[in-house]
Amino acid sequence: MRSTTTVRLTALSLLAAAALTGCAEATTGGSDDGGEGGDRQEVLIGYFPNITHATAIVAQEEGYFEDRLAEVDAEPGYQDFNSGTDAYQAVQDGSLAMSFIGPGPALTAFTQGPDSVRVVSGAASGGAALVVQDDITSLEDLRGERVATPSLGNTQDVAARAYLADEGFETDLEGGGDINIVPTDNPVAVNEFRDGNIAGAWVPEPWASILVAEGGQVLVDEADIWPETDGQFVTTHLLVNAEFLEENPDQVKAVLEATVAANDFIASDSDTARDEVGAAVTRLTDAPLEPEVLAEAWGNLEFTNDPIAASLEEDATDAAGVDLLEGLDDAPPVTDIYDLTLLNEVLAEAGEPEIETP
Template sequence: KLVVNPEKIKSLKDVKGKKIATPQLGNTQDVAFLNWISEQGWKVDAESGKGDVSVVRTDNKITPDAYKSGSIDGAWVPEPTASKLVSEGAKVLLDEADLWPDKKFVITNVIVRQDFLKEHPEAVEAVLRASVRTNRWIEDNPEKAKAAANAQLKTDTGKALPSDVLDPAWQSIQVTDDPLAATLDTEADHAVEAGLLEKPDLTGIYDLTPLNKVLKAEGEPEVDDAGLGVE
C-alpha cells in the first residue's frame, strides 16, 4: 500500500517531489513502487532512489518513527506497517492490489532446495499439507487465526499489535494455496524495466507437482505454474 501524510500529499500527482519509503532496494514493494513511478512518466534512478520522487529504503521497523519525525512523507509498504502508519495519522492513497488482475499478486512463496525435494519428497508433501490445512483453518476461523498470529508476534517480538493496527492489517492479508506464478513473471518484468535485473529465464522455477498432489488429496482445485514449471 502507498500510505502518505495527508497534509503533504492529497492526490497521486502530489507524490512527485516527495520522500517515500520502501522496505529495501529490489524487494517486492520497492519494485512495485518503481514501476508505478515509471507509469506516471516520472524518472528515478533505481539504485540511488534519487529523481522525481525520492525513494528512501527504510527498514519497516523504523518507518513509523521516520514518518512521525517528518523525514519521510509516506511509504509503499506491506502490512502491518501500512496500518501502523495509518494509526499514526497517515492515509492510504493507493492499494497495490487494485493494480493487479483479481487484486492478487505474489508476495511470499514456499520454496525448497531441489536436492532436498528429490531426497525427501514425503517431508515436502507433509509441509505443504500442513500449509493447505492451515490456510483452510485460517479461512474458517479468521478471529481465532488473528488472535493466534498476534500471540506469536508477542512471543517473537515481545509486543503484540494493538487492535487499531491488527484489525485493518488482517483484512488486507490473503492466504492462498496458489503461488500466483503469472504475477511472479510480471514482477520480474517490472524489475527489469526498473533497471534492477537483466531479463531472467524463470522457466523451471516452479515444481507444483507436490502441491497439486496434496491439493487433489485434500479435495481442493489444483493450481497452475503459468508455463514456469519444470519440464
Template sequence: MMLAGCASASAESKDGDEVTEVRLGYFANVTHAPALIGLSEGLFEDALGDVDLSIEVFNAGPSAIEALSAGAIDATYIGPNPAINTFIQSGGASARVIAGATTGGAALVVRDGIAGANDLAGATIASPQLGNTQDVALRSWLAGEGYETSISGESDVTISPTENAQTLTLFQDGQLDGAWLPEPWVSRLVIEAGANVLVDEADLWPDGAFPTTVLLVRAEFAEEHPDVVDELLEGHINSVKWLDKNAEEAASVINGALEDATGKGLPDDVLDRALEHVTFSVDPHADAFQKLVENGTVAGTQKEGSIDGLFDLRALNALLEKDGEEPISAAGIGEE
C-alpha cells in the first residue's frame, strides 16, 4: 500500500467520532484515469484537507470488493458488476455508488484466424477476474451467440480469468486465442501483440454508452463519515473536470501516474489509442444497471436480486447544483 496524505489532524464524523484517514482503491488502468489524475494532481488531497488518504491498487473488481467488504478500504473505483454483486449478496447493506467515472473502453480482442463468433468454438479467452465487469460481458455475449460457458466444468469456450499483464504475455506466446479487457490492455494487445478487435463493447449498447468505472463507497463508512465522503467526491469531480479541461496534457499525466503505480508507463501510441475509446464523466449511467444485472445472471457469476437503493447521488447532485450543472439521474434505483 502506498500513502498520500496531508497532516495528521482529523475530521469529525456524524456520530462525533474523529476520522483521520480515508482508504481508497483503484486499478492502474486508463479506465481509472479519474483516480490517477486525482492522486497525481493532488486533487483528493486538496479536497480532503486534514484527512489523510491511503491508496491500494487492485487488478480487478472482485479483489477490491473483498477488501471493501472486509473493511480494509472505505471506497474504490470499480466496474459496475462487482458493485452490483456485493449489493445483492449483502441485501443492500454493503455499499453505494456515489458517482460515475468512466464510460467505454472495453473490447474482445482475438488472434488472427478468428473472424467471427462462429470461430470461437473450443477457443480459450481470458478475462481479468471471475465475476469482474469484463468477465460478465464476455460470458453474457457468448451466451447470446449460442455458446455455453461454465465457471467450473466443461464449456464450449474456455474462459480463463487471468491478471492483465499475464494475459498480454500468454497471448504473445500463443497460449490464448483472445481476451475481453479494459483499456489500456485492449490497445496493448492490438498494438504490441497484433490482436484484432472482434467486439467493441460500445457496439452492444444504445448510443455506445456503457459504464466501465464507478466510485463505490462502503455503506457503513458513508453513514458514519458523510463529510469525508463529500470531500472525496469533490476531489473526484475535480479530477473529471481536470480531464475535460486538459485533454492535451492528460496523456502525459496519466502515463506518469501509471508509472508511479506499476513501475512502467505506456508507449505513446498505446495510450493515445486507449484514450480514444473512453469518456470520463460523473454520470454512472444508472439506466444501464438493470441490463448489467441480467448479464450477471446469464453469466452465472451473480445471484438474482434487487439493486433498488444501489445509488446515492444526493451529494453528487448537491455539488453539481452548486456549480450550476444539471443533476444526474439514479434511474429509479436509488436516491438522487
C-alpha cells in the first residue's frame, strides 16, 4: 500500500565505475603447466564499485567467487559499467553472464525480452532518501524548485515522479511542472546542492549521506514507507542471462554460494566488511568516502539474499504510471523474472531459511 505522505524511492547504485577488468569471452585459457583445473571457463560478473554492491565486492575481496567457482572448474572475471543500461544490455545479449544491478534496469530488460534474463538472488535493500536544503520543511516548499535525480528514467527518477503525482504535483520529462525534476549525475548534484542551485535530490547511498554532510536534511527516508515489507525494498539484486542460467546451473550455483557467504560475512563482521568495501570503492574510483559518511550510509543499508519481489512489482507499476516503462502491458507478470531455485538449494545446504518464490 502506497503512503501518501512520503516518497517511495528505490535505490539504484550509481558511482562512477573504475578499472575492474574482465574478458567478455565465455572461455579463457587456464594454466598450461599441469596445475589444478587446466583450462577453466570464465564466468563474467558485472557490478558497480559502490557500497550498495557490497555483496559483490566482499565476495571478490574475500576470494569467495574464486573459491566456489574453482570447485566447478571455472573462474570469475569482472566487468565494470558506468550505467545500468550498459549492464543489463550486456546480460541480455550474453556478453556478460550476470550482473549485480538495480531494479530499474532489470525491469527494462525484462519488458524488452521476458525470456532473456532472470533475477536469481537479492543483494541489498534500503539506502535511499530525499535530501533537501535545511530551509525546506515540506513538499509544498519544493513547488517551483529544482530537485535532482540520478538520470532520466532511473529508479529514483521513476519513484520521484510517481510519488509527486500521487501527492498532486505535476512533473514532465523536460524538467517542467510544479516541481522541476532535473536528472543530474550524482557527483554533479552534490556540487549543485552545495552551491544552492537545487533544492534537493532523490538519491541512493552514499549520496544521501554525502548531502546530509553538506548541510542537508532528510525529508523522506524510503524505509519508512514500506510497511508491507517491514521497511525493505530492493536496491541491488543479481540479474543473470537466462540462457547461461539454463546451460550452466552449476556455475550460477557456485556464484550464489559466494554471495550467500559474503552476506554472512557482512552480517557477522559488519565493521570489517564496511571498511573493506570502503577501501575497495576508494581504490577503484579514486573517490574516497569520509569515514563518518561511510558509516552513516552503511547503516542505512541491509544486505540480504531476498530479492524482495513485492517492491519490484511496485516499481513496475510506478514506472508504467509515469510512462517510463514501455512494454509492461505486453510482458508476462513481473514475478516471472525470478528463478530462485538454485538460491534456495544453496540456502538449504547452508542451513539458512529459504526465500519464498514469488
